[in-house]
Amino acid sequence: MPLTAYLILAALVFAIGLFGVLTRRNAVGILLGIELMLNAVNINLVAFARFRADIGGLVFTMLTIAITVAEVAVGLAIVIAIFRVRRTIEADHLDLLRG
């Protein structure tokens, strides 16, 4: 399969993730969208590493996955903390920063 196929797949995954982030009202759903976007990036990195025969892309992907895990842990912890205080995780209702 040519490189373009991998890139199109990554673009599709990224678009789905972005769509989820923009349309989901639930904070957990938004976090899931973000995960999709990050993994689209990972697909890109792995694809380029494979086709360019550059080990750097694989190493970078491992790093990204590790950071993603940490990010999810922190993100979910924040969502739980918000739920404890506000009794909701609907993004529309969390507008304390409105000007």
Add this chain to the structure above:
Amino acid sequence: MHVGSPALALLVLGLPAASFLLIGVIAPLRRSGRAAAALSVAAIGGALAAAVTMWQSARLPLDGPPPNPSATWSWIPGDGGPMATVGVMVDDLALPMCVLVTFISFLVQVYSYAYLHDEPRPSLGRYYAYQSLFAFSMLGLVLAPGFLQMFVFWELVGVCSYLLIGFWYDRPSAARAAVKAFWITKLGDLGFVAGIVMLWAATGTFDFWTLYGLADSGVLAAVPNLTTIMFLIYLGAVGKSAQFPLHVWLPDAMEGPTPVSALIHAATMVTAGVYMVARAFPLFALTPDVLRLICWIGAFTALLAATMACVETDIKRVLAYSTVSQLGYMMAASGAGDYHASFGHLLTHGVFKALLFLGAGVVIHVFHTNDMFRMGGLFARRPWTGVAFLVGTLALAGIPPFPGFFSKEAILAAVLNGGFRLPFLMLAVTSLLTAFYMFRAVFLVFFGRAHGHAEGHGVPLAMDGVCRLLAAVTVVYGVTLALGGHHGEAPGWLPWVSMLLAAAGIALAWATYQRDIIAPSRLAAALGPIDFMARRRYGLDIVYAGLYRIVLLGLSRTIGWIDRYVVDGVLNVFSAAALRAGDTLRRLQTGQPQDYVYGVAFGVLLLLVWAHLVSP
């Protein structure tokens, strides 16, 4: 020309200055009052001795060109010699003036100690600090060798006048009078300083001696706007010497303690203007137009003030108006070209007017009022006070052999010889009025029915003694003048006319206020409009008040309006616009994270499109 020793002159200056600094800096000395008084009196006594020595030891070089009487040191250095100098100029004008200033200051300081005996001690210390400062400033003015130094001391005596008029600053009238005196004289000083600077721009020097030389060699006469310059300098004298129309501050200045009035507002400071004109006379001589103006204004001031003195009921204000009137005499003589006559009257007037004021102080001390119509019959109780006051009155009215007669006659002769007929007439009428209002005061206070309920408490020895001493000096001074003879330029009829006018004034006062032959009300009715106007001071105070309200307050209000609505308005528009813009921009922050993500995504899209367009 006599030339005095500069070292003695510096001593004369330094003693009161040292006394002022000591009293001013050392707080316990000032608060003690008595010690401050002793120090101040001792300093001025030393200055008096030094001044007399300086006067007696003055050299009179006979042959050769006249020596430079000034000793100067560089003050403001400049290219090619100092721009301004300080120093002392001890000549025929400064020598007698120094003696007069120190003599009257000394007597007044002694007198004040008794007069202000009931004051709190710290106030007394403050009073003597001011007195020392005044003596120093006045002597500095007299000894000044140049216009710039003279101006500095000129302002210093103005400050002292302000401080001493407002000595009882908790009285609203005194505080108001002090401010009025300060500001009205400042009006004249504006002209003075402008004239000095213009003269410096034209000649490059402030020094009198250099200026005399320039005047002699004709360099000064070539200065194009010399008339304007000298007129501006004369304005300073108008303010300080209370000439019409700036005379209004002097009667109000009587709010100060009586010894202060005697020293500052009769004998010394107010004559500074006359002294300055005499000092700068070689310069004024080049501008006949200004001299003519000085003569006319002087004569008019003399007459105007005399009419106001005739209707005044406050004894100190009568004396104040008579001071204005006599200053007018002096200025008229200067304007007529005879500054010797003017200076002679300055000296005699300084002595007998101080006597009159200090006598009035005794009278006020006895009656506890300034209103002459609530006094009376004092002569029987205090004959010596009466005699002293009478000596001063006769001197002022111009009766021989008292000194006022000779100096006043010299002035009348000068004005007549100068060809000023109308001013001469005005001065002649003034001398009748002078005799009238002074004897009106004498009859009301010392003779006639005793209206007042004077308490029998005595007058302190210091006050009485000073009055008697001054009376004796006045008599001796007059006799000296009579024996010394006077330059016989006057027509032979002048002394007789002068005496006749004085006698007529005395007779009129006697008939009106002593014998009741003429009722004062009928006299007033006969002179209806003048009486009406004089009682209202010719509306001048109202004019000044009106000018103040219209010009100064009007200007202030306009500027206030501009500040409030134009300057502030522009700033308010800016701040309102900023607030409005901020309010609008605030709405961008919705607080919805997804809106921000929309923004980020849209921005990335835009960047991609842009990158595509720039580098396809």
